[in-house]
Amino acid sequence: MAEIVEERSLETWSLAFDRLPQIRHAAKRLFSSCWHLKLSLPFTRGDETYQTCISCGARRRFDLDHWTSVGGFYYPQRDKNRAR
Numbered sequence: 585m586a587e588i589v590e591e592r593s594l595e596t597w598s599l600a601f602d603r604l605p606q607i608r609h610a611a612k613r614l615f616s617s618c619w620h621l622k623l624s625l626p627f628t629r630g631d632e633t634y635q636t637c638i639s640c641g642a643r644r645r646f647d648l649d650h651w652t653s654v655g656g657f658y659y660p661q662r663d664k665n666r667a668r
Contacts, residue, residue: 618642620657 622638626646634643635653642657 620644623653 618637618640620637620640620642623635623644624638626633626635626648628648633646633648635646636643637657642659644657645654646652647654
């Protein structure tokens with residue numbers, strides 16, 4: 585019986601540990617101080633058109649045909665090969 589309890593306890597910890605990045609991301613979004621009120625003009629880079637938050641750098645896709653923002657905000661992935 586003790587082995588079953590110990591096995592389930594380990595499963596619970598492994599599930600919690602696997603979800604840690606998701607929990608951290610949710611907490612960061614929940615307590616974020618930026619409300620994305622100051623957005624840049626839309627501009628196109630490659631095949632993507634977006635606006636950027638002046639305060640935090642979050643991006644939001646932009647539809648040039650309807651001249652509206654589309655979807656939620658996201659943070660661009662950093663290029664590890666790019667020099668800072």
